[in-house]
Amino acid sequence: MNVGKTLFAQVMEYVPWKTFGRIIERHQGDAGVRTLGCADLFRIMAFAQLTWRESLRDIEACLAANQTKLFHMGMKAPPARSTLADALNLRDWRIYHALAQRLIVRARALYSQEPSVLELDASVYALDSTTIDLCLSLFDWAPFRSTKAAVKLHTLLDLRGAIPAFIHISDGKLHDVNLLDILPVEAGAFYVMDRGYVDIARLYAMHQAGAFFVTRARRGMDARRVYSSATQRDTGVICDQRVMLGGFYSAKAYPEHLRRIRFKDPESGKTLVFLTNNTALPALTIAALYQSRWQVELFFKWIKQHLRIKRFLGTSENAVKTQIWCAVATYVLIAIVKKELHLNASLYTCLQILSVSVFEKTEISCTLRPDRPQTEPPSAANQLILFDI
Structure with a gap:
């Protein structure tokens, strides 16, 4: 069914654009910007995440090949590589951090009715970090060892729905235990950590x-x-x-x-x-709670495999953090779409389908439901049978 909107445009409708606009105004993100504002940069970064674009040249070529569809995606024209590189370096990464936090709040509210871990009444969080290795000569602002650089993604994962409740990005030298100084603590919740x-x-x-x-x-x-x-x-x-x-x-x-x-x-x-x-809890329940910590390891493995956060489009601290926060916002956005449309498909399946069909003009609820029953086309009564078997 042609609804006049591409799948990408339908996904973008779940972004709270009014709230995003207020965030941009608060940080004066579009002050003095003539081309490629903060909202357009997020659209392009989300497009790059969904379609697995690996470089600025890759993004430019892909968008230029589909210029007639950019208007329906919410973009005016395909940006040049230099324009996109400048935007990654100059648009404040805190804007996209605030957007991701807003989406996280919405996603956690949607998944609040999911069954809790071990059927506990309290919230259960898994705390851990993952390291993304970088080249020291290019990313000298993120020291890790004498010969390499790295960034750390410290994540507090809500095990009800696998939604990150808190994320902090640091250089590789920050020890994990220091995160407890800035971690928001919820009374009555369980924090599982190594x-x-x-x-x-x-x-x-x-x-x-x-x-x-x-x-x-x-x-x-x-x-x-x-x-x-x-x-x-x-x-x-x-x-x-x-x-x-x-x-x-x-x-x-x-x-x-x-x-x-x-x-x-x-x-x-x-x-x-x-x-x-x-x-109060039985000893076996405590052991099972610690075993559930493995879900945060699976989360790190999943995002490294299916989001573009291992190869970066810029080398500055602002560019790296912008790309990571846009990736997190895209992940949470797809989780919101999945929950809002009551889809049984996994996030992996949704991302795989969107990666090859973002320019299709079909209803998103139908496209992301691959297990829907297929109806047989009606047979024409006047169709001649060539071979009678």
Whole structure:
């Protein structure tokens, strides 16, 4: 069915353009701009993400080959490579950060009715980071090691719907534990993280804020047992203890009891020691919560495979952050479209379909529903049969 709008234009209708306009005005993003404003740059970056464009020349050639369809996509003319490069360097990346945050709020509201992890009433977040390696000679603003540069994508993933609730982009030298200083803490929520985030003072601050953490204890942690709960070893739970930290500074930084659970994975045979401030949930539930942390690893793997965040269109800090935030906004935008249209297809399927059909003029709800029942075309009664079998 030809509805007069391309699929790309239909996807862009889910962007809150009025809110985006206010964001641009707040940052004076279009002040003195004659061509390729902030809104047009986002459209082009979203187009590049959806169609897997790898370079500025690639984007320019693809848009120039479809000039008759650009008006229906919301663009006036295909930009030159130099214009696009200048825009990536000069348009403030905070504009696209604010847009991504606005889309995240909307997506989390849509996915709030999704079943929670382990059917808990509280929100469950997985915290981790991923490193994107860069060339030190080109990206000298992002030091990592003596011979290479990198950016880190610190992500707090809401496990209800796999929507990132918080993202921070830093250079490769920022240690993961420092993120706890700027992490927004929600009272009553569970924060699942690996032992790279174990800092006693910061964990106690999270405890005082009313949140629960689940992590792994560091090797050689100095702690004395205060109380042991009865366990069933055939379930894999070796011990469930209340402990007090033994070191002088550690005991001062965390003066209350911690819960230590020693669990032996029946499949791998590996023994894991969990540390948490939650004393109500069963030990097996704590182990299952930590196992759910793997979803953030799958999220990183997914976005690196299906979004353009490993090869960058510019080398400046502003260009890199703009591209990453546009990629995040595009990911969340497709998640919103999927939920709004009640699609059963995965995000991967939606992106694959859009990558080859952004210029098609069909109804988006029909295009992104590949499992819809196919109707048989009516047979013509006067059609002659050539072979009667």
